[in-house]
Amino acid sequence: MHDIRAIRENPEAFDAALARRGDAPMSSEVLKLDEARRAKIAAAENAQAEQNKASKEVGAAKAKGDEAEFERLRALVGQKKEEVAAMRAEANELDAQLTDMLARLPNRPADDVPDGADENDNVEVNRWGDIPTFDFEPKEHYEIAGVAASMDFETAAKISGSRFVLLSGAVARIHRALAQLMVDTHVDENGLTEVNPPVLVKDEAMYGTDKLPKFGEDSYRTEEGMWLVPTSEVPLTYIMADHVVDADYLPRRYTAHTLCFRSEAGSAGRDTAGMLRQHQFEKVEMVSVTHPDNSDAEQKRMLRCAEDILERLGIPYRTVILCTGDMGFGARRTFDIEAWVPGQKTYREISSVSTTGDFQARRMNARFKPKDGGKPQFVHTLNGSGLAVGRCLIAVLENGQQADGSVKLPEVLAPYLGGKTALTADGTLA
Incomplete structure (x- = not known):
C-alpha cells in the first residue's frame, strides 16, 4: 500500500x-x-x-x-x-x-533497480559453478531412466488433472531430503525460526501480503472462502499483522516448508512438460521482518542463504537483479537465482528474494516503536525461496545424470538418504 x-x-x-x-x-x-x-x-x-x-x-x-x-x-x-x-x-x-x-497500484522500484521491459533486461550480478559437460546428450529430468518410473504424471492426471505429479520411491525420498537439508541449514546455521503454518488463510492475510485484490485468479479459493497459499510468505509475513513491537524485537526471521498452490492462470501453455511448473508444489520459504534501516542488508543476507544451498549441492547458478518490467507487484527490489538445467541447456529460476519495504506493512498495519520515542513506524518485510524444492530436485537430477541413466547425488544429501549417494538406472538408491 x-x-x-x-x-x-x-x-x-x-x-x-x-x-x-x-x-x-x-x-x-x-x-x-x-x-x-x-x-x-x-x-x-x-x-x-x-x-x-x-x-x-x-x-x-x-x-x-x-x-x-x-x-x-x-x-x-x-x-x-x-x-x-x-x-x-x-x-x-x-x-x-x-x-x-x-x-491495485504496484510498489515503487528502488533507485538501484535497472529499468527495462521484461526478463531480457535483467542484469546478472553473480555466477557460481562450472556448467557440467557430458559425453552424451543430457536429458530432461523426467526422461532420465532412473527417474522415469518414480515420476508419474499420468496417474497424477487421473487423480487431479494436468500439472500435477506423483513422486514415489527413491525420487520422493530425494525430494524430501532436499527440503530437510534446506530447513536444517536455515535453522541451525542461518538463524531462522522454523514455523509450521496453516496453508489455508483468510482474505485479510492474502490482502495484507499484496496477493489481493489484483491477483486472486492466480490462487485457489475454497467454497468456504479460504485461500490455499501460493507460498508460505503469506502466513509467515502475516504473523506481524496489527502488531506494534519494540525496535529490539526486530529482526524476526522465519522459515517454513509447506505445500504451495497456484492456478497458473496467466501461464497457459508454458513449461507443461515435466514438473517445472505445477499447480501444487513445495517450497522452503524465508521471511524477514526488519527495521527500515536494515532491510537492504537483510535482503543481501537472505540472498546468500539461498545461494549457499545451491553451492552445497554443487548446482551451477547465476543471480540476476530483476528490471522494473519483470519485477513482481509488491517488490521494491528482487534478485532471482537461476539454476543450470542441462536438459534445457539454460538457467531456470529456483529462488526469488524480494524486499517490499513498508508496502505490505501498511496493508497489514505492522509497526514498531522507535528506540528514541516518537510515533510507531512501519516495519519492512522481505521474502525469498530458500529454495523451491521441486525445481531443486530437477537441477540435482539433471546435473548429476550419467550416461547409463543413473544419477550421482550430492554428498551433502547422504545423511538424509541413509548414506546413499546415487540413484541407479532402475530407480533405487545406492
Missing part, C-alpha cells in the same frame, strides 16, 4: 515510479479521489459541530420557555444528525474507493 501523504507531497515522483514499471500516471486520479474524501470528511465535521451547537441551544430554549425556538432547534439537530450520517457514509465510500485504487 502506498502512503497517500507521500503522493500528495510529490505526485510527480509517484508517477515517475509508475512509469518505470511501464504503468500510466495515476497521481491525478488518486489525488482527486483523496480531495473528495477529505472534503466530505470536513463537511461532516462542520455539520457535527453545528449539530453539537444546536443541541446545547435546545436546552437553553426549553429553559426559557421559548417553544417555537425549541422546536426549530430540535428539528435542526435532527436534520444535522441525518446530514452527518449521510456525509460519513459518503466519506467511508470514498475512502474505500481510494484504498482499493491504491491497493
